[in-house]
Amino acid sequence: NAGVMQNPRHLVRRRGQEARLRCSPMKGHSHVYWYRQLPEEGLKFMVYLQKENIIDESGMPKERFSAEFPKEGPSILRIQQVVRGDSAAYFCASSTGTGDEKLFFGSGTQLSVL
C-alpha cells in the first residue's frame, strides 16, 4: 500500500515563475491537507481539501497561492509568481475522513526560489 506520494521532491524556480506541487493521497483516502514548513520550524497548516471541494483554506496566503483536488488525479498546490520567501518544504497529508483522524504525510517537496 503506497503512502502519500508527492512530486517533485525538489523544485527550483526563479522569482516570478510558477510552481506546481503534486500530491497523491494514500489509497482509500479522500481528504488532503497541505502544510508548509520553514527551516527549524513546525509545520503550518495551509489548506484542507476533499474531492472537488476546498473545505478550509484559512492558512493559505491571500494572493498567488491556490489549491485543487480534482475528481481525477492528484491534488495540486500552485504558487504563482514565486518570491524567495516561498522557499520552504511543502508537505501533503491525507486521511480517510471517516472518523479516523490520523494524518499520513508525504515526503514533501522542497521548493527553492532563486
Added chain:
Amino acid sequence: GESVGLHLPTLSVQEGDNSIINCAYSNSASDYFIWYKQESGKGPQFIIDIRSNMDKRQGQRVTVLLNKTVKHLSLQIAATQPGDSAVYFCAEAIGGTSYGKLTFGQGTILTVHP
C-alpha cells in the same frame, strides 16, 4: 495567538535510556493531540495520539501523557535507540471536521548516542 510550544528544543540521551519530550499547549479548546517524528529530509511520521478524554495512552515503546489541568503533553520513549534520533513535534487539533487542521509545536531534536 494560541499555539503549541515545547519546553526543550534539544535532548541528548544514551542508548538504552528512557527519553521524555515535553510540550505545552495553550488552546483549551483542543481535544486531540498527536506526536510526530520527523527525520531529515522526510515527512512527519505518526507516532501516537490521544484524545482529551484520556490522560495516558501507550504504544510500542512509547507513552503519551496528557495533563489538561496544566495543558501539558509529554512523550516517553522507553529504551531509546539510535534510530529514534529525529525531531519530535507535538500537534493539537480541535475535533469535528478539523482533526486534520493541526497546530504544530516548534519541535525537539532528540539525539541518541550509542
